[in-house]
Amino acid sequence: xxxxxxxxxxxxxxxxxxxxxxxxxxxxxxxxxxxxxxxxxxxxxxxxxxxxxxxxxxxxxxxxxxxxxxxxxxxxxxxxxxxxxxxxxxxxxxxxxxxxxxxxxxxxxxxxxxxxxxxxxxxxxxxxxxxxxxxxxxxxxxxxxxxxxxxxxxxxxxxxxxxxxxxxxxxxxxxxxxxxxxxxxxxxxxxxxxxxxxxxxxxxxxxxxxxxxxxxxxxxxxxxxxxxxxxxxxxxxxxxxxxxxxxxxxxxxxxxxxxxxxxxxxxxxxxxxxxxxxxxxxx
Amino acid sequence: xxxxxxxxxxxxxxxxxxxxxxxxxxxxxxxxxxxxxxxxxxxxxxxxxxxxxxxxxxxxxxxxxxxxxxxxxxxxxxxxxxxxxxxxxxxxxxxxxxxxxxxxxxxxxxxxxxxxxxxxxxxxxxxxxxxxxxxxxxxxxxxxxxxxxxxxxxxxxxxxxxxxxxxxxxxxxxxxxxxxxxxxxxxxxxxxxxxxxxxxxxxxxxxxxxxxxxxxxxxxxxxxxxxxxxxxxxxxxxxxxxxxxxxxxxxxx
Amino acid sequence: xxxxxxxxxxxxxxxxxxxxxxxxxxxxxxxxxxxxxxxxxxxxxxxxxxxxxxxxxxxxxxxxxxxxxxxxxxxxxxxxxxxxxxxxxxxxxxxxxxxxxxxxxxxxxxxxxxxxxxxxxxxxxxxxxxxxxxxxxxxxxxxxxxxxxxxxxxxxxxxxxxxxxxxxxxxxxxxxxxxxxxxxxxxxxxxxxxxxxxxxxxxxxxxxxxxxxxxxxxxxxxxxxxxxxxxxxxxxxxxxxxxxxxxxxxxxxxxxxxxxxxxxxxxxxxxxxxxxxxxxxxxxxxxxxxxxxx
Numbered sequence: 001x002x003x004x005x006x007x008x009x010x011x012x013x014x015x016x017x018x019x020x021x022x023x024x025x026x027x028x029x030x031x032x033x034x035x036x037x038x039x040x041x042x043x044x045x046x047x048x049x050x051x052x053x054x055x056x057x058x059x060x061x062x063x064x065x066x067x068x069x070x071x072x073x074x075x076x077x078x079x080x081x082x083x084x085x086x087x088x089x090x091x092x093x094x095x096x097x098x099x100x101x102x103x104x105x106x107x108x109x110x111x112x113x114x115x116x117x118x119x120x121x122x123x124x125x126x127x128x129x130x131x132x133x134x135x136x137x138x139x140x141x142x143x144x145x146x147x148x149x150x151x152x153x154x155x156x157x158x159x160x161x162x163x164x165x166x167x168x169x170x171x172x173x174x175x176x177x178x179x180x181x182x183x184x185x186x187x188x189x190x191x192x193x194x195x196x197x198x199x200x201x202x203x204x205x206x207x208x209x210x211x212x213x214x215x216x217x218x219x220x221x222x223x224x225x226x227x228x229x230x231x232x233x234x235x236x237x238x239x240x241x242x243x244x245x246x247x248x249x250x251x252x253x254x255x256x257x258x259x260x261x262x263x264x265x266x267x268x269x270x271x272x273x274x275x276x277x278x279x280x281x282x283x
Numbered sequence: 284x285x286x287x288x289x290x291x292x293x294x295x296x297x298x299x300x301x302x303x304x305x306x307x308x309x310x311x312x313x314x315x316x317x318x319x320x321x322x323x324x325x326x327x328x329x330x331x332x333x334x335x336x337x338x339x340x341x342x343x344x345x346x347x348x349x350x351x352x353x354x355x356x357x358x359x360x361x362x363x364x365x366x367x368x369x370x371x372x373x374x375x376x377x378x379x380x381x382x383x384x385x386x387x388x389x390x391x392x393x394x395x396x397x398x399x400x401x402x403x404x405x406x407x408x409x410x411x412x413x414x415x416x417x418x419x420x421x422x423x424x425x426x427x428x429x430x431x432x433x434x435x436x437x438x439x440x441x442x443x444x445x446x447x448x449x450x451x452x453x454x455x456x457x458x459x460x461x462x463x464x465x466x467x468x469x470x471x472x473x474x475x476x477x478x479x480x481x482x483x484x485x486x487x488x489x490x491x492x493x494x495x496x497x498x499x500x501x502x503x504x505x506x507x508x509x510x511x512x513x514x515x516x517x518x519x520x521x522x523x524x525x526x527x528x529x530x531x532x533x534x535x536x
Numbered sequence: 537x538x539x540x541x542x543x544x545x546x547x548x549x550x551x552x553x554x555x556x557x558x559x560x561x562x563x564x565x566x567x568x569x570x571x572x573x574x575x576x577x578x579x580x581x582x583x584x585x586x587x588x589x590x591x592x593x594x595x596x597x598x599x600x601x602x603x604x605x606x607x608x609x610x611x612x613x614x615x616x617x618x619x620x621x622x623x624x625x626x627x628x629x630x631x632x633x634x635x636x637x638x639x640x641x642x643x644x645x646x647x648x649x650x651x652x653x654x655x656x657x658x659x660x661x662x663x664x665x666x667x668x669x670x671x672x673x674x675x676x677x678x679x680x681x682x683x684x685x686x687x688x689x690x691x692x693x694x695x696x697x698x699x700x701x702x703x704x705x706x707x708x709x710x711x712x713x714x715x716x717x718x719x720x721x722x723x724x725x726x727x728x729x730x731x732x733x734x735x736x737x738x739x740x741x742x743x744x745x746x747x748x749x750x751x752x753x754x755x756x757x758x759x760x761x762x763x764x765x766x767x768x769x770x771x772x773x774x775x776x777x778x779x780x781x782x783x784x785x786x787x788x789x790x791x792x793x794x795x796x797x798x799x800x801x802x803x804x805x806x807x808x809x810x811x812x813x814x815x816x817x818x819x820x821x822x823x824x825x826x827x828x829x830x
Binding site for chain 3: 004005007008011012014015016017018019021022023024026028029031033050079080083084086087088090093100101103104105106108111112113114115116117118119121123143146147150152174175176178185187195197200201204205207210211233234236237240241244250253254260262264265267268269272
Binding site: 092094121128163165167169170171172173174177181182185186194 | 289336338341366367369370373374376381383384392393395396397445446449460467473514
C-alpha cells in the first residue's frame with residue numbers, strides 16, 4: 001500500500017474517532033441523568049410542592065415557574081422578532097440600515113447570558129421597579145431569545161418563493177396584504193420551529209434569572225407577574241449549592257435535570273418533525 | 284373595423300441602474316386583440332411587459348422615462364394607485380405560481396384583497412372564472428383540495444382563473460407555456476383565443492409558431508428596441524426589416 | 537386611506553426592527569453606567585492587573601487578574617477539546633458520513649448544543665469531577681481542568697455546525713479538480729478543502745471560544761471557585777462569569793463590590809464583542825474569497 005493510502009486510513013480513523021467521542025459524551029450525559037433522575041420521577045414529584053426542607057414532596061412550583069417565565073419570554077420576543085424579520089425580508093431596507101440591524105442581532109446573540117442577567121437586574125428589577133419577578137425575568141429572557149426568533153423567522157420568510165409574492169401583487173394586493181395573507185401563512189411552519197427552539201433555549205437558562213426572577217423556595221404558586229418564582233434550572237443550582245441535605249437533594253436535582261433534558265429532546269424532536277414535514281410537502 | 288387602442292407606450296426608456304434595457308419604445312395595444320411580443324433572449328420583452336402593470340417597481344435601482352397609457356391615462360402618474368392598475372391589468376407568469384392554498388382560496392384571493400365581502404358573490408365569481416379558464420370540469424369536486432396537487436397545465440389554468448376573478452381589462456401573459464408540455468400548451472392557446480373576445484391580451488413568447496398561431500398583432504424586439512410591429516400575417520410573410528426577417532427565418536435566436 | 541395604512545405598517549415594522557439595536561446599546565450603557573464608578577475607588581491598571589480579588593474584606597481589594605486569567609486558562613483548555621472534536625466531527629460529517637448517517641448525526645449534534653448549561657454544570661460536578669479526581673489522584677475534581685473539559689464539550693456543537701457549514705460552501709469543482717490529478721480523498725481534504733474553508737473554520741473556532749468565555753453555570757459549578765491565580769490546571773479557579781454570578785447576590789446595591797462586578801461584566805462583554813466582530817469580518821472575507829456574494 002502506498003504511503004498516501006496509509007495516511008488516508010489513519011486520517012479517516014481519527015475523524016471517525018472525533019465523531020464517536022462527541023456522541024459518547026452526548027450518550028453519557030443522557031445516560032447518567034436519565035438513570036439517576038428516573039428514580040425520583042413520580043406523579044407526586046411533578047405535581048406537589050416541596051416539603052421537609054426541600055427533601056421531599058415535588059418540584060411543581062419550579063415547573064410552573066419555568067412555564068410562566070418561558071411563556072412571558074415568548075410573549076416579548078415573538079412580536080418583536082417577527083416584526084424585525086418582516087422588516088428585513090419584506091421591506092428590504094437599503095444600505096446602512098440593514099447592516100446596522102444585522103450587526104446588532106448578531107452581537108446580541110453573542111452576549112453572555114450573565115450579562116443579560118445584570119442588564120435585567122439594573123433595568124427591570126431596579127430602574128423600572130418590577131423587583132425580582134416573573135415580569136423582570138420574562139423581559140430579560142425575551143431579549144435573550146430575540147436573535148433566535150429573528151433568525152428562524154428570517155429563514156422561514158426567505159424560503160417563501162418570490163413568485164408567490166409577485167402573483168399576489170399582480171392581483172392588486174398591497175404589500176401588507178401580501179405579507180399577511182400569503183407570506184406569513186406559508187412561512188408558518190418555519191416560524192413555529194423558531195418559537196419551539198426559543199422555548200427550549202429559554203427554559204434552560206439560569207444566569208439571566210439568577211437576579212431577576214428566581215428564588216429557592218416559595219410557599220405558594222406565584223399569584224401575579226410581580227411574584228418571584230422557583231424555576232427548574234435555578235433549582236438544580238440552588239439544591240447543589242444552598243441545600244442542606246445533600247443526599248436527598250442530589251436526587252431531586254437529578255430529577256429536575258431529567259425534566260429539562262426531556263424538554264430539550266421534545267423541543268428538538270418537534271423542530272425536526274416540522275422540518276421533515278415541510279420538506280415532504282414541498283417535494 | 285376601427286381598432287380601439289387600449290394601452291399605449293410613448294417614448295419609453297427603461298434603465299436597470301446605469302444599463303439601458305429599453306430604448307424609445309412606441310407601441311399600441313389594441314383592445315380585445317392579442318398582441319404578441321417576440322424576440323431573442325435578453326431583448327427586453329419581459330422587461331417591457333412588466334411595465335404594463337407596474338411590476339417593474341419591485342426592482343430596486345430601476346428607472347423609467349416616457350409614458351404608458353391605459354385608456355389614455357398615464358399609469359405611472361403620482362396620483363394613480365399601482366394596486367388599482369394591477370387589478371385592471373392582470374398577469375400570468377412563466378412558471379405557474381398557485382398559492383399553497385385550496386383551489387377555491389386561490390381563485391377567491393383576488394376578490395378578498397379587492398374588498399369583495401359578499402360570500403355568495405365570491406362563490407359565483409370563482410365558479411365563473413374556473414369555467415372561463417376551462418378548468419371547472421376537471422376540478423369541480425375538488426374545489427377545496429390543495430392547488431399544488433394539480434398538474435402543471437392545470438396549475439397554469441388555475442392562475443388564469445385567479446386572474447380572471449378580479450375582472451381585469453387587460454391580461455398579460457409572460458411566456459405562459461414555457462414550462463408546459465405540448466398538450467397543455469395547446470389547451471392554453473385555445474383558451475387565449477377564447478379569452479380575446481372579452482379581454483385585451485398581450486403575450487410574450489419565444490415560440491414564433493405560437494405567436495403566428497394565436498396573435499393578431501406582433502411586435503419584434505431586439506436589444507431593447509422595437510424593430511418592427513404590425514399585423515401578424517404581415518410580419519411573418521413579408522417583414523419590412525431585415526433583422527425581423529433574419530429572426531423569423533431562424534438565422535439567429 | 538389605504539395608502540396611509542400601508543405607510544403606517546411600514547413605519548411600525550421599521551421602528552420595531554430597531555429594537556435589537558436599542559437593546560444592544562442599552563446593555564452597553566447600563567454596563568458603563570454601573571461599572572464605571574469602580575474606577576473612582578481603584579485605578580484602571582490596578583483593577584485589571586491587580587492580583588488580589590478580595591472584594592468583601594475590609595479594606596476590599598479589587599484586582600481582577602486572577603479572574604481574567606482563570607477565564608483565559610479555562611477557555612484555552614476548552615479549545616483543546618472543542619477544536620479537535622468539533623472540526624473532526626465536522627470533517628467526518630462532510631466527508632465520510634452517508635446521507636442517512638448525516639440525517640441522524642446532525643440532529644444529535646444539535647441536541648448536544650441545546651442541553652442547558654446548568655445540566656452540563658451538574659453533569660460536570662456529579663460525574664466528571666469525581667471521576668477525574670479518582671483517575672488522576674488530584675485533591676479536588678472541581679478545578680480548571682474539569683471545567684475546561686466540560687466547557688469543551690459544550691462548545692463542540694457550535695464549532696462543529698459552523699465548520700460543517702463552511703466546508704459545504706467549498707465548491708465541488710475544487711474537489712473534482714484535485715481528484716482529476718490523482719489525489720485521493722484524504723489529500724483532497726487536507727490540501728484543498730480544508731485550506732479553502734480555512735476562514736470559515738477559524739470563524740467556527742472563534743465563535744466556540746466566545747461561547748466558552750461567556751459560559752456561566754458550567755464554570756460556576758465545576759471550576760471550583762477559588763479566586764486566586766492557579767499554579768496548575770488542577771487548581772480550583774474562578775473565571776469572570778462565576779465571580780459575577782456567585783457574588784452578585786451578596787453585593788449590596790450601589791456598593792463598590794456591586795460596581796466592580798458590573799465592570800467585570802463590561803470587560804466580558806467587550807471580549808465577546810471583539811470575538812464576534814472578528815468572526816464576522818473573517819466570514820465576510822471568506823465568502824468573497826470563494827466567489828459567493830457577501
